[in-house]
Amino acid sequence: MISAWATFFIPGVYMALWAGYVPFLKARLNIGDDVLGSMILVLGIGSIISMTLAGKVANRFGCRFTVVGGNLVGMLATVGITLSDTVWMASTSLFFFGLGMGLGDVAANLQTLLVEKMSGRKLMSGFHGGWSIGGFIGALLLLFLLNTVGLSIYGSIWGTIAGLIISLFGMAPGMLSFGKDESDEKGGGSKNPLSFHPIAIIFGILAFISYLVEGGMSDWSAIFLNTEKDVPIERAVMGIMFYHIAMTIGRLAGNAVSMHVSPKRIVVTSYFLGAIALGIIIVAPHSWALASFVLLGLSLSMIVPNLFSAMGMQKVIPMTQALSTATTLGYVGVLAGPALIGYVSHSLSIIAAFTMLAGLLLISVGLSSYAYRLIK
Structure with missing residues (x-):
């Protein structure tokens, strides 16, 4: 073990x-x-x-x-x-x-x-x-x-x-x-490992956005703190550290939280709080920005596990197909996200790139609410 x-x-x-x-x-x-x-x-x-x-x-x-x-x-x-x-x-x-x-x-x-x-x-x-x-x-x-x-x-x-x-x-x-x-x-079943059913695609898009933000924070938070908040390069890694501390606490507490709060409410609320945290990181002084990485980590930590669990809860399409689709789209997000941030940062600014991520989290509030209605 x-x-x-x-x-x-x-x-x-x-x-x-x-x-x-x-x-x-x-x-x-x-x-x-x-x-x-x-x-x-x-x-x-x-x-x-x-x-x-x-x-x-x-x-x-x-x-x-x-x-x-x-x-x-x-x-x-x-x-x-x-x-x-x-x-x-x-x-x-x-x-x-x-x-x-x-x-x-x-x-x-x-x-x-x-x-x-x-x-x-x-x-x-x-x-x-x-x-x-x-x-x-x-x-x-x-x-x-x-x-x-x-x-x-x-x-x-x-x-x-x-x-x-x-x-x-x-x-x-x-x-x-x-x-x-x-x-x-x-066991037989479909030979196609992926599904193009709306349930799998929508939950996959949500996983894509979640992983995109996670990947962006891991690869660009130190640069953001150094260039935009004037945090010395040796201390800029603290943002990553705070972020991972919060992610760890959130994931370890996730099972206990789900015993009292519905998965839909956890996901919708987490997207909203994540957008708020990113907004604070963008506009606040560096001390508040560093602290807000804690809120961002807590918010993001509970989203993906609940999205993947939903693929096991739904009864419309085979679980393996649904999970494979959501996972694949999610990993595309974590891999493509940092590169996308780089292009937006070069064309506009790194602040514009982080604002884009906050906007995607806000869009996910409504999209996740709709997605959970599909699996009832």
């Missing part, structure tokens, strides 16, 4: 290392927001490619092989990013970073589903909380090594990656050696 949890925690840590390194990479390569956005898009292309292949890889070689292999590629690529001194070198490393992240992510979720079925327990929310805890620990550790220990950004990242690789191989024996459920293969 600990090994399965670690498959979410470890990538959460090195994803935070990448997010904290973004402003350093931009300064080192002396590039604009548009170029940075294009480079992050390359990361997304790598992830999308690997996600389409991850299921077959896990089915053939098992979850353990796919999780370890994917995360090993992702972590070595993180080191490669810090060693890059040209846009092409950094983009190549980012492609492999996305490739590894995609493989490891899909395999980790598949392993969790198999563990849930074998144990008869609901574990997905807690395991996803491991990602948030990893993100928080990664941001906190990077902040500590930079500001307290006094290590360089390179020494901080390389040392942390070395520890993560050792931990990954230490946890590997506890991971599942297989990657498929034989009972599912006997």
Whole structure:
């Protein structure tokens, strides 16, 4: 069980290392927001490619092989990013970073589903909380090594990656050696893994928006605080840290909240509060902006788990098709979002990009209310 949890925690840590390194990479390569956005898009292309292949890889070689292999590629690529001194070198490393992240992510979720079925327990929310805890620990550790220990950004990242690789191989024996459920293969059903039914598409769009904002906050919050709020680059990572703390608390508390509040109310209210938090981040002084990352993290943390749960609640289309569609569209959001922010930031401003995200959250208030009426 600990090994399965670690498959979410470890990538959460090195994803935070990448997010904290973004402003350093931009300064080192002396590039604009548009170029940075294009480079992050390359990361997304790598992830999308690997996600389409991850299921077959896990089915053939098992979850353990796919999780370890994917995360090993992702972590070595993180080191490669810090060693890059040209846009092409950094983009190549980012492609492999996305490739590894995609493989490891899909395999980790598949392993969790198999563990849930074998144990008869609901574990997905807690395991996803491991990602948030990893993100928080990664941001906190990077902040500590930079500001307290006094290590360089390179020494901080390389040392942390070395520890993560050792931990990954230490946890590997506890991971599942297989990657498929034989009972599912006997079940028949549609061969099409996706659904184009309005329910799947609308919930997928909502997941897309949620992940788009999450991805934007992870990759651009440090730059926003540094360039727009005059927060020193070494302290700008605090926004990421506060954000991940709140995400962790929200995900761990999500099951308890859902016992007293309906999923529809949680989702609709969370979108509204998220828009309010982003508005404060945009217009308030840096101290209030930093604090508002807590409200934003709490708001976003409960949305996606409830959206995915709704795909299991509805009775109109097969659950696997609905969930696959919503998940695919969601990941497109988290991968394309940072690049989109880069283009908008270059054409207009980073404030305009964040305002766009706040507007999408407000639109989602009405769209989510309508979506839940469809599954009644």
